[in-house]
Amino acid sequence: MSDNQLIKLRKEKLAKIRELGIDPYPIKSERTHKIDAVLCDKESWIESEEEVVLAGRLVAMRRQGKVGFGNLEDDSGRIQLFVSQNETGEENYELFKLCDSGDFISARGKFFFTNMGEYSLRVKEVVLLSKNMRPLPAVKEKIVDGKNVRYDEFSDIELRYRKRYLDLLLNPDHRKVFETRSKIVSAIRKFMDERGYIEVETPILQPLYGGANARPFITHHNTLDVDLYLRIAVELYLKRLIVGGFERVYEIGKNFRNEGMDRTHNPEFTMLEFYEAYSDLNGMMDMAEAMINHLAKDVLGKDSFHYNGYDVVLTQKFRRAGMHELVEEQLGMDVLNEDESVLRKFLEERKIEIPPGSGKGRLISIIYEEFVEPKLIQPTFVCDFPKEISPLAKAKPDNPLLADRFELVMAGGEFANAFSELNDPMDQRMRLEAQAALRAMGDSEANVVDEDFLEALEYGMPPMGGLGIGIDRLIMLLTENDSIKEVILFPQMKPEN
RNA sequence: GGUCCAGUAACUCAGCGGUAGAGUAUCUGCCUUUUAAGCAGGGAGUCGAUGGUUCGAGUCCAUCCUGGAUCACCA
Numbered sequence: 001m002s003d004n005q006l007i008k009l010r011k012e013k014l015a016k017i018r019e020l021g022i023d024p025y026p027i028k029s030e031r032t033h034k035i036d037a038v039l040c041d042k043e044s045w046i047e048s049e050e051e052v053v054l055a056g057r058l059v060a061m062r063r064q065g066k067v068g069f070g071n072l073e074d075d076s077g078r079i080q081l082f083v084s085q086n087e088t089g090e091e092n093y094e095l096f097k098l099c100d101s102g103d104f105i106s107a108r109g110k111f112f113f114t115n116m117g118e119y120s121l122r123v124k125e126v127v128l129l130s131k132n133m134r135p136l137p138a139v140k141e142k143i144v145d146g147k148n149v150r151y152d153e154f155s156d157i158e159l160r161y162r163k164r165y166l167d168l169l170l171n172p173d174h175r176k177v178f179e180t181r182s183k184i185v186s187a188i189r190k191f192m193d194e195r196g197y198i199e200v201e202t203p204i205l206q207p208l209y210g211g212a213n214a215r216p217f218i219t220h221h222n223t224l225d226v227d228l229y230l231r232i233a234v235e236l237y238l239k240r241l242i243v244g245g246f247e248r249v250y251e252i253g254k255n256f257r258n259e260g261m262d263r264t265h266n267p268e269f270t271m272l273e274f275y276e277a278y279s280d281l282n283g284m285m286d287m288a289e290a291m292i293n294h295l296a297k298d299v300l301g302k303d304s305f306h307y308n309g310y311d312v313v314l315t316q317k318f319r320r321a322g323m324h325e326l327v328e329e330q331l332g333m334d335v336l337n338e339d340e341s342v343l344r345k346f347l348e349e350r351k352i353e354i355p356p357g358s359g360k361g362r363l364i365s366i367i368y369e370e371f372v373e374p375k376l377i378q379p380t381f382v383c384d385f386p387k388e389i390s391p392l393a394k395a396k397p398d399n400p401l402l403a404d405r406f407e408l409v410m411a412g413g414e415f416a417n418a419f420s421e422l423n424d425p426m427d428q429r430m431r432l433e434a435q436a437a438l439r440a441m442g443d444s445e446a447n448v449v450d451e452d453f454l455e456a457l458e459y460g461m462p463p464m465g466g467l468g469i470g471i472d473r474l475i476m477l478l479t480e481n482d483s484i485k486e487v488i489l490f491p492q493m494k495p496e497n
Numbered sequence: 498g499g500u501c502c503a504g505u506a507a508c509u510c511a512g513c514g515g516u517a518g519a520g521u522a523u524c525u526g527c528c529u530u531u532u533a534a535g536c537a538g539g540g541a542g543u544c545g546a547u548g549g550u551u552c553g554a555g556u557c558c559a560u561c562c563u564g565g566a567u568c569a570c571c572a
Contacts, residue, residue, distance in 0.1 A: 005541070006507065006523065060532080067529035084529060101522090115530045137508040138522040140533040151533055152509045152521055158564045159508095170508095214571080259571050260498095353569090369572095407572080414572050445571080470572080494563075 010133045013098050017128065022095060024131040030106055031055035036076035038111065042119045045111040054079065054121060055106035055129060057169075058099060059136075068096065069120075072107060080120040081107050087124050095126055102132030139170050161491055174486075180300070181475045181487060185252065187299045188272060188471075191291050197248040197274055202237035204230060204254070210453065211235030211392070213445040214257040217267075230256035235392065235466065236453045238275045239421065242464060243456045250274035252471065263483045264413065267492050270471040275421065279465035281404050284418040285381050288408055288467060289318050292379070292474070300478060307477045308411040310377045318408070322384035323368050330372045335364045336401070343367065357441045361386025361401060374412040381406045391431040391447055393419030408469075415474060418467035425457040 017024050032053045038045055056074035063069075066085040071078055085093040087109070099105060109123040140151040153171070154160065160167040160174075168175045189199065207226065209216045211233030220227050234251045241249050252272045261267060276283060296302055296314035303315045324336045335343060343363040347354055352370055354363070364386050376382070383406040387395050390403035404420035422428050432454070435447035475487040485491040 009524070062531050062534055063528095064531065064534070065528040067531085069531050069534085071532080080532075082530070086529075114532090116532075118530090118532070120530090135507060135522070139508075140521065142533045149533085154508065156504095156508090156564090158504095161564095212572080257571080260569090262571085263566090265571065417572075473572095 006135050007133055010100070010131070010135070013100070014131055014133070017095070017098055017131065020091075020095065020098075022128060024128055026127075026129065029055055029129045030127070034076040035072070035074050035079050038121075039077055039079065039119075042111065042113075046113070046119075049110050051108060051110055051124070052121075053106050053108045056104065058101055058103045058105055061099070061101050063097070066093070070099075070101075072105070072121075080114075080118050081109075081123050082112075082114060082120045083107075083123045083126065087122060088126065092125055095128060096123075099126065099128065100132050100135070102134075102136045103128060104130035104132075137166065137170060158493075161485055161493055164489055177475075177479050177481065177487060178489060180479050183299055184295055184475060184478060185471065187295055188252065188291065191294060192250045192274060195248070195287075197250045197276070198246065200238070200241060200246075200249050200251050201253065202231075202234050202241075202251060204256075206231050208448055208450050208452075209233075210447055210450050212255075212257075213447065215259055215444050217256050217258045232257050233271070233468070234273050235468070236450060238273055238466070239461060240453065240456045242275055242277055243459055243461045247277040247462075248274070261492060263485075264473060264476075266472065266484050266488055269484070269488075271468055272471055273466065273468040275464055275466040277462040277464045280420045280463065281383070281406060281418060281465055284465040284467045285318070285320060285406065288381075288416050288418070288469070289379075295474075295478060305477055306480050308413065308482055310411045312411050312477065313378060316379070318379035318381055320381045320383060320406075323364065323372075323382050323386075324384060326372050326376070326380075326382060327364070327368055330375060331367070333367075335367060336399075355443060357438050357443065359388050361388030365389050373409055373414070376409040377411055379408065379410045382409055390419065391435050392422055392428075394422045394424075395427075410477060413473065414470075415477070416467055416469040418465060421461075421464050421466045423457060423461040423463060425454055428457055429454050 014024055030053050035054055035056065038052060038054070054072055054074070056072045058070050059073045059078065060071040061068065068083045070081045070083065072081050083093070083096050088096065106127045106129055107121055107123045108125045108127075109121045112120060112122050114120050137154045138152055139154055142149050142151070154166060160171070168178070192199070205219065205221070205228040207228060209229040209232050212235070214232040216232050217230040218227050219230060232255055234253065234255070238249050238251060250272065252270065254268050255271050256268050258267065259265065274287075276287075293315050296305070303313055305312050305314060324334070327333055327335050333346070340360040340363065343360065344354065347363065347366060350370075352366060354366065358366075368382070373382075384396065384402045385393070385405040385407070387393070387401060387403040390405045393403035393405040396402040396404050406418055407414050408416035422431070429449075432447055432449045436449050439446040439448070472484050472487055476482065476484060479487060481487055
């Protein structure tokens with residue numbers, strides 16, 4: 001039976017309901033209790049003989065003659081309805097017979113245990129709240145040995161993402177992921193607020209983009225007749241705010257990067273960035289560690305998370321190590337003291353592409369990314385990034401090749417990036433100009449020179465630490481999902497047709 | 498973009514050269530304590546698209562579309 005035929009049948013039912021003088025889409029609805037409120041303390045609900053009105057979606061129907069059972073679900077839980085013509089009267093029972101799985105109804109009645117021992121609402125009256133016109137995909141559940149076995153699950157990955165509302169409706173576990181996501185994001189806000197940070201919102205539409213290495217989306221403003229960029233990071237605006245006198249700011253928002261999509265990349269993704277005046281890299285490590293430990297332990301109540309094939313233990317002290325130390329550990333190569341030509345040869349022999357204009361710093365980072373990062377499973381702050389690839393970070397006083405920067409790596413992937421922020425306007429100008437040179441050599445992801453930002457720096461910016469965390473990836477880890485699409489409600493999909 | 502896998506009824510899938518199938522859903526009938534309700538019956542599919550091979554194509558071949566995995570790219 002095609003969709004159209006099924007819908008036609010629903011329309012016929014709708015007409016019958018109207019013939020009975022019933023509005024299938026009434027304005028008013030009544031509900032005295034949410035379902036979870038009546039699921040606890042069942043005996044006393046039964047003893048009290050209190051009449052309640054529950055409302056929700058009818059998710060299953062088992063009708064047999066003049067009596068029938070249905071399952072009613074709201075966002076708090078699910079309960080069985082027992083509907084008998086003796087209780088409802090003939091007329092109301094007629095309406096019940098016209099109800100389908102998928103309808104929203106309310107049901108008035110008292111509680112009891114059925115012969116099979118299931119706690120149920122003995123329904124006195126059914127009220128139709130919203131008629132379903134398109135049958136929901138059939139999913140059946142059965143409890144075997146205490147385990148919930150599901151049949152004919154709505155599991156087609158493409159359909160789940162394209163029709164997310166069905167995924168959420170039919171797969172309660174997936175709804176749970178987004179409830180957890182919301183909890184985590186709230187906890188992050190609270191964590192920041194408690195530490196004296198203020199939350200700010202900075203432009204998504206920017207005349208120039210910056211703060212990361214990425215290709216932007218371009219859009220157009222008609223009135224101004226200018227092209228604008230969707231932001232790739234909030235960094236440069238948050239720094240302007242520190243110039244403006246705020247000492248601790250954070251923003252949680254979408255960034256947009258016009259690049260490939262895969263298991264860990266969506267073109268728009270959520271990022272937390274924060275900046276703290278008079279802090280530095282160590283302060284940022286402490287913050288990141290405390291926040292992630294807190295989310296794992298206090299919010300989710302877990303120590304260990306299975307992600308990307310590994311078990312990552314989050315409630316611990318995170319390792320802190322220099323990139324060159326980690327490379328030495330894995331490869332026995334002293335990259336800092338090795339000659340640039342040796343590093344280049346090492347990569348060339350392994351057929352690893354070297355972008356044009358790469359100096360020693362970038363070569364080190366490529367070696368690290370290729371051979372070391374995938375092996376860092378437990379949380380590790382990888383410090384001492386090459387300055388060459390860190391145009392917004394301060395150089396280390398004791399080694400001009402290195403920047404005071406770290407990335408937090410877990411399960412072989414990057415989760416956060418932080419620096420002691422560069423506040424020397426002259427140095428910053430030179431670094432951005434070096435980036436512009438790379439750009440001229442064809443590196444479309446190199447930074448652009450932002451004169452307004454440089455001018456702001458010239459007015460003076462205090463020393464500070466700054467950190468960015470990819471929220472989607474953090475949620476992936478904390479909810480143990482290996483695909484970013486599982487933690488984004490409406491992930492980017494290719495258009496159909 | 499490369500490679501591999503998949504697309505058949507609303508859902509989950511079988512069929513892999515010879516008249517399109519199953520369970521669920523849906524519809525009809527019976528049924529006043531079911532819970533993957535049951536019993537009986539019915540309807541339901543351009544077999545992702547387009548070409549080709551063949552007497553004959555969901556089935557073989559080619560191309561394309563869509564999705565997934567993986568690599569590349571990319572924090």
